[in-house]
Every structure is written in structure tokens, then in C-alpha cells.
Amino acid sequence: MPDRPSSPDENLQKEFNRWAEAGEGEKMERHHLDITEKTIRLMDLRPGERVLDLGCGAGWATRLLARLVAEGPEGFGQVVGVDVADEMIRRARAASKDFDNVLYAWGSAQQIPWEENFFDKVLSVESFYYYADQERALAELFRVMAPHGRLFILINLYKDNPYSLQWVDKLKVPVHARSEAEYIDLLKRHAFEKVEAQRIPDDTPTPDDYQTTSFHSLEDLRAFKRIGALLLMASKPDLRNPAPGYTIY
Ligand SMILES: C[S@@+](CC[C@H](N)C(=O)[O-])C[C@H]1O[C@@H](n2cnc3c(N)ncnc32)[C@H](O)[C@@H]1O
Numbered sequence: 001m002p003d004r005p006s007s008p009d010e011n012l013q014k015e016f017n018r019w020a021e022a023g024e025g026e027k028m029e030r031h032h033l034d035i036t037e038k039t040i041r042l043m044d045l046r047p048g049e050r051v052l053d054l055g056c057g058a059g060w061a062t063r064l065l066a067r068l069v070a071e072g073p074e075g076f077g078q079v080v081g082v083d084v085a086d087e088m089i090r091r092a093r094a095a096s097k098d099f100d101n102v103l104y105a106w107g108s109a110q111q112i113p114w115e116e117n118f119f120d121k122v123l124s125v126e127s128f129y130y131y132a133d134q135e136r137a138l139a140e141l142f143r144v145m146a147p148h149g150r151l152f153i154l155i156n157l158y159k160d161n162p163y164s165l166q167w168v169d170k171l172k173v174p175v176h177a178r179s180e181a182e183y184i185d186l187l188k189r190h191a192f193e194k195v196e197a198q199r200i201p202d203d204t205p206t207p208d209d210y211q212t213t214s215f216h217s218l219e220d221l222r223a224f225k226r227i228g229a230l231l232l233m234a235s236k237p238d239l240r241n242p243a244p245g246y247t248i249y
Pocket of ligand 1 (some may be wrong): 009012016025027028032033054055056057061082083084085088107108109110120124125126127130131
């Protein structure tokens with residue numbers, strides 16, 4: 001029997017396990033912290049909320065979220081990190097032993113391993129453009145979000161930041177390079193409400209001796225940071241079931 005070809009998720013798992021083993025999961029905190037902190041401020045998190053960190057990697061942002069929703073007058077908040085790479089999940093769990101309100105689940109955005117109508121807020125940092133079927137991921141997000149839940153997707157690789165397209169050929173897995181307008185249209189087609197987009201510049205300085213293999217030059221890297229990441233925000237309407245036309249996966 002010939003070998004079965006790998007599925008897109010198996011390819012992502014393999015590639016990001018390799019990143020995890022090379023310590024890239026932890027290193028990403030340095031590159032994504034500034035834009036993630038700015039996004040978290042916009043999330044208006046409250047103690048007691050249930051939050052999903054989709055594509056959580058080594059879990060550093062999951063832990064930031066967990067501190068903000070932990071115990072308060074409105075109860076005990078919980079954060080769930082989900083990632084397709086089991087090696088990322090293993091590292092995230094090892095680094096989160098001191099947290100009693102964090103849980104990590106190995107799984108894909110294509111079939112989020114969680115129940116319906118659960119999460120008040122969702123954060124996804126630098127992960128969404130890797131999802132093989134972004135439409136299906138949005139249907140899954142809609143399913144697991146609570147009515148009025150709010151979604152925050154941070155994307156560094158998108159058409160309106162032309163410098164970001166310099167890395168597409170360097171990646172070993174396929175990615176989507178859509179524009180802000182295309183993403184807004186996609187979210188609206190998936191029945192999300194209050195769809196908004198914002199640019200989040202990365203204000204961390206780039207030293208003159210910084211070595212980059214991802215960009216043609218340091219000037220291009222600085223221009224990429226100035227234009228910033230695309231933050232997509234959207235809400236689930238007051239609906240306790242999947243989006244219209246939802247397929248059971
Ligand atoms: C560039 S890393 C970002 C990780 C983390 N959010 C951070 O900022 O450090 C992308 C992450 O998305 C995960 N990922 C890619 N495709 C996925 C999918 N279909 N479902 C869940 N996670 C996925 C990868 O395994 C990887 O950990």
C-alpha cells in the first residue's frame with residue numbers, strides 16, 4: 001500500500017514541532033510581545049472571563065491572559081490554549097505549572113476541541129494565516145464562542161503590509177496572504193458582527209547590528225514594524241448555536 005499523503009494539519013504539526021524543538025516557541029515572545037500587549041489592552045478582559053488562545057505556541061500569551069482573568073468579584077476566569085503542534089503544547093504545559101486557571105489542549109483550529117457557546121474572548125496571535133481552511137476555522141470559532149463573545153485575530157502577514165510578503169517563500173508550509181478588506185468580508189460572511197480592523201505597529205527598536213534573514217534589509221524590517229500587524233476584531237451575535245449554514249465536522 002502506498003503511504004497516505006500527509007494532511008495539511010499533519011504538515012503544520014510537523015513543521016511547528018520542529019520550531020518548538022528549536023526553542024522558537026519561547027523566542028516568539030520577543031517578536032510578538034509589543035503587538036500582543038497592545039491587543040490585550042483592547043480586549044478589556046475581566047476577572048471571571050473564559051478565554052481561548054488559538055495557536056498558543058509555547059503559551060507565554062496564554063499566561064498573560066490567565067493573570068488578567070484570574071479570581072475576582074465576578075468569579076474565576078479560565079484560559080484555554082490550543083495548538084496543532086503537540087511539542088508546543090508540551091512546552092506550554094511545562095511552563096504553566098504555577099497556574100491553576102490555564103489548560104492546554106492539543107488540537108487544530110479546523111476542529112477546536114471544545115464545547116459550544118463557551119468563550120467570552122478569543123485571542124489568536126500570528127497563527128490564523130497558517131490555517132489550511134480559514135473558513136472552517138471561522139465556523140469553529142463561531143461555534144465555541146459565547147453569544148456576544150469577542151474575537152481578536154492578530155496577523156503579521158497580509159497584503160497591505162508588502163514587507164511581510166518577503167517571508168512567504170522562506171516558510172516551509174503554505175500560508176494565506178489576504179488583504180484587510182478580504183478578511184473583513186470573510187468575517188462578515190461567517191455571520192460575525194461589529195467587524196473592525198486596526199493596524200498595530202510594533203514600537204520595539206531594531207538595533208543597527210540586528211541580523212535578519214526574513215527581510216531584505218533592516219530598513220525593510222523597520223518599515224514592516226511601522227506599518228504594523230493587522231488586528232481583526234469581531235463579535236458573535238446573540239445566538240446560542242453555530243452560524244447559519246454550519247457543517248458538522
Ligand atoms: C508563529 S506561531 C505563533 C505562536 C504564538 N501565538 C506566539 O505568538 O508565540 C504559529 C502557531 O500556530 C500554530 N498553528 C498553526 N496552524 C494551526 C492550526 N491549524 N490549529 C492550531 N494551531 C495552529 C502553530 O503550531 C504555532 O504554534
